[in-house]
Amino acid sequence: MLNRVPLIICDDANSDDAALISAISEKWGFPVVSSSEKPREGLYLQVQNGVLGLADAGEKKVNPVEVDFASPASLYRKQHGGGRKEPIVKAIGLKGNEAWHVVDATPGLGRDAFVLVSVGCKVTMIERSPVVAALLEDGIRRLALSFPELAAKMSLQHGNSAEVMQYFTGENVNAIYLDPMFPHKKKSALVKKEMRLFQQLLGHDPDADALLPPALELASHRVVVKRPNSADVLAGIKASMAIESKKHRFDVYLCQKNLGE
Numbered sequence: 001m002l003n004r005v006p007l008i009i010c011d012d013a014n015s016d017d018a019a020l021i022s023a024i025s026e027k028w029g030f031p032v033v034s035s036s037e038k039p040r041e042g043l044y045l046q047v048q049n050g051v052l053g054l055a056d057a058g059e060k061k062v063n064p065v066e067v068d069f070a071s072p073a074s075l076y077r078k079q080h081g082g083g084r085k086e087p088i089v090k091a092i093g094l095k096g097n098e099a100w101h102v103v104d105a106t107p108g109l110g111r112d113a114f115v116l117v118s119v120g121c122k123v124t125m126i127e128r129s130p131v132v133a134a135l136l137e138d139g140i141r142r143l144a145l146s147f148p149e150l151a152a153k154m155s156l157q158h159g160n161s162a163e164v165m166q167y168f169t170g171e172n173v174n175a176i177y178l179d180p181m182f183p184h185k186k187k188s189a190l191v192k193k194e195m196r197l198f199q200q201l202l203g204h205d206p207d208a209d210a211l212l213p214p215a216l217e218l219a220s221h222r223v224v225v226k227r228p229n230s231a232d233v234l235a236g237i238k239a240s241m242a243i244e245s246k247k248h249r250f251d252v253y254l255c256q257k258n259l260g261e
């Protein structure tokens with residue numbers, strides 16, 4: 001996993017972008033590099049028009065990857081039923097439980113987390129990659145400018161969830177969602193360019209099994225694990241049930257503490 005990538009400052013950056021770059025670099029420790037020193041290969045972060053993005057110097061045609069909670073697709077989803085039909089919402093069992101507190105222990109670009117927020121949940125995201133955490137933080141900051149009520153339902157912690165969940169303090173956690181990276185065939189056309197970039201940054205998560213035991217300990221109601229259809233259950237622990245879609249499966253673990261509810 002790459003923990004640090006350069007943060008490029010363009011020679012013609014406006015003062016707002018320059019201020020954002022220095023705040024991000026100070027918080028996350030990314031080295032600031034001028035655009036003339038931009039690497040010819042590899043990943044780098046940039047700020048353009050107030051948005052932090054992750055780009056690949058070798059893939060000039062691919063747009064930088066950003067966290068965009070207020071994208072038209074996300075907002076369409078929110079306005080048209082708020083994602084209630086999404087398999088993740090069914091798997092977590094949110095019907096009638098929309099106000100649950102959910103920990104997303106593998107948030108990535110926060111797409112699934114935003115589906116949960118859009119149906120009414122409060123979501124705590126715990127992300128271990130500083131690059132991804134910085135992208136998420138920037139997404140929450142921009143969401144707060146247009147939808148402060150939604151941004152207020154999202155919080156972010158930086159760390160390894162397998163550890164953070166063991167010492168989690170604060171509000172009761174009703175459900176935990178796990179969606180660790182899974183190795184894809186390298187040159188498959190199905191692996192989108194954005195996903196390739198992510199794999200270059202993070203690799204896959206060979207320690208994913210370590211997430212399930214502390215999650216089962218912490219959640220009061222459910223733990224849900226997203227897996228490719230072909231994959232084994234996480235940590236060899238059998239799920240209470242599975243919800244299948246075309247490419248994925250949601251393994252649902254009902255927590256013993258609340259089986260009667």
Ligand SMILES: C[S@@+](CC[C@H](N)C(=O)[O-])C[C@H]1O[C@@H](n2cnc3c(N)ncnc32)[C@H](O)[C@@H]1O
Nearest residue numbers: 106107108109110111112127128160161179181
């Ligand atoms: C497949 S992505 C998740 C995608 C996400 N569900 C979405 O909707 O965008 C997996 C993410 O989990 C993070 N991750 C994996 N293991 C972790 C751990 N032990 N602690 C914290 N984050 C972890 C990875 O860094 C990566 O960003």
